[in-house]
Amino acid sequence: MRVFISSVRKGLEEERDSLPGLITALGHIPVRFEDFSAQTTPSREACLAALESADACLFLLGADYGHVFPETGRSATHDEWVHAQRLGKPRLVFRKNGVRLGPDQHKFMRIVEAYATGVFRDSFSSSMELQTKVVKGLRELDSKPSPLEFRRLTQQPSLIWIADDGRVNSLSSIQEPLLELHVLPMDHPGYSAREMDQLIDSLMRRVRGTEYIETSQALNLLRSQDHAAVSTENDQRRTGDKPQNGRIREVRLHKTGQISVRSTLPRDQMGSILDPKALPEQLAEMLRFTGALGLIQHGHVVVAAGVPSDGRISVDTFDPHRSRSRVQPLGFGRSVGMYQTKPDESVSLAALDNGAHEVGSDLSRALFGRLPT
Template sequence: MKIFISSVRKGLEEERSALKGLIRSLGHTPVRFEDFSAQPTPSREACLKALETADVCLFLLGPFYGHVFPETGQSATHDEWVAAQAAGMPRIVYRKQGVVFEPDQHEFVRVVEAYATGVFRDSFHTSVELMTKVVQKVRELESGASPLAFARLVEQPSMHWASVGAATRSVSSHDAVLQVHVVPLDFPGYSARELDQLSASLMDRIRATRMIGGDIALNPIASDEYVAVGVAASRPPSRGTPQGGKLVECRLYKTGQLSTLATLPRDDLGSILDPDALPQQLAGLLRFSGALSIIQTDRIVVAAGVSTEALVSVDIFDPRHSRQSAQPMGLGRARRPLRTEPDESVTLAALGAGAAEVAPSLAQALIRQASR
């Protein structure tokens, strides 16, 4: 197992040095920027590439924020946090006690500690205390224990299924829309003031996930039931070229439900429910929902659906070539939308480390319905 160690060095020199030997003694490979050889790429890019090869990311939060890169307006550790978050990578976070945090670091710690999707967060005073805690967490990761915990629903929560119409302006009539809904349990909903505050920050939260390109326009959408942001298409699709699935809208309802809408992959013969690609797309939307750092309740209900106004078929998506033939579902009769029927709640880790475990069951349920 490769364990990427992310932190500034200043103020954490002793801890970073001790972790290298400890991780090796546990039979794993530590990855630190100090150990990188000379490379032709910038140091920030080299660190992010190294993080992509890791299995786990271990974050140390000390008093200093670190150098701010002009490309992102963030420190290297902050960039690495966003990258690990987007990848759904297991993260172990330790905050040093007994030190004074500078303002930028205090704000970064607030962001990290507000994100409650399966992240191991703890604190330490000394390097000896840190080593003891790291050994325990690494052993837990070795055991392969799932961060998820399911429970049967006693009562179905109220759920809004998105109507795909004028709101999703970047969706053409040829696109089927995939919906992922997250409903927090035991949540009273938002007051008008709270919803206004979240509406004002929603675009910034979406940008902060780094899952949407900086050149993609975001458009606020007004509604009586929810606040939303539409994601513009990066470029008009060219005829004859297959199109991958794209995020098109994010909605936050007064009730606390968070919904993301995305197009399914499509080619000239319509939208495609790909048994291999659909779980990956669903997992990405779950991680995106978690990365917004909005839902904080311990337990949630997750559901998914697909609009069927456009032609949809269960098939394999090939980004290089359009299909020569297809068998669209429900052709010649009214097509009901595909929807999963949740009967369990799950821990909030479903929006992070557990997304890859939750997504396949959602995908299988949708594909079974489409096949019938």
């Protein structure tokens, strides 16, 4: 297992230097920027590329936030946290005791410690204590227990399906079918008008902060009585008929607490493609995007997914390099509205992070099971 070590050096020199030998002794491979050879790639890009190659990430957090990159407005450690979160990498987080946090580090620490989705977090006061806890954390990761906890539902949840909603649709002008993912917090009382106003004011910033949306894409905010939606511009004209991967197009925050994400499916000039191999990872990405918004902080959630009954969708294999020459829609033209999964369990918040791939695979199987044969 490759273990990426992320931290500033200032104030953590001894602790940081004590870890590579320990990780190696446990049979793993430590990865840290001090060991990078000279290369033409900018240091930030090199670190993120190394993180992508890792199987797990180990974060050491002390008093100092670190140098802020003008491109992102974040430190290297913060950038690496966001990148690891987006990729769904398992994370071990260790906070140093007895130090006074700088203002930026205090804000970052709140983000990390509020993220209750199965991330391993602990604290330490010395290098020896840190090493003991790192051994425990890595052994737990190495045993690969599922981070998910499931609970049987006693009644069907009241999910809001956007495609079935005949009211104002912020993406009504988009002439392509959209994949829907819905995450409903259990036992959530819903938001008051004041709480919704506060969350709406932060919604566009939260969406940008996930880094799932390209910085070149404009965002639009729509408010209504019962939800707020942030959508991206339609880039279909820019890409033409070239094969395109699916992209997140909209996120809705409902007054009930439900979060809905809509994405395009992979497509080529013959239409949209429901790919059995690509769909699990697309759903996992949508789950991680939902978690990265930081709107759901505790408890269990119900998740569901659906696609519209649409003759422009076909079950096929997506090839990003060339378009298909013919398609077979396989019954999507029937007038059934949406093909929807029917959740009978709730799941812990790890579904929105390092359990996203497992839940995305389950959703994909359930959704294909709803399609006509």
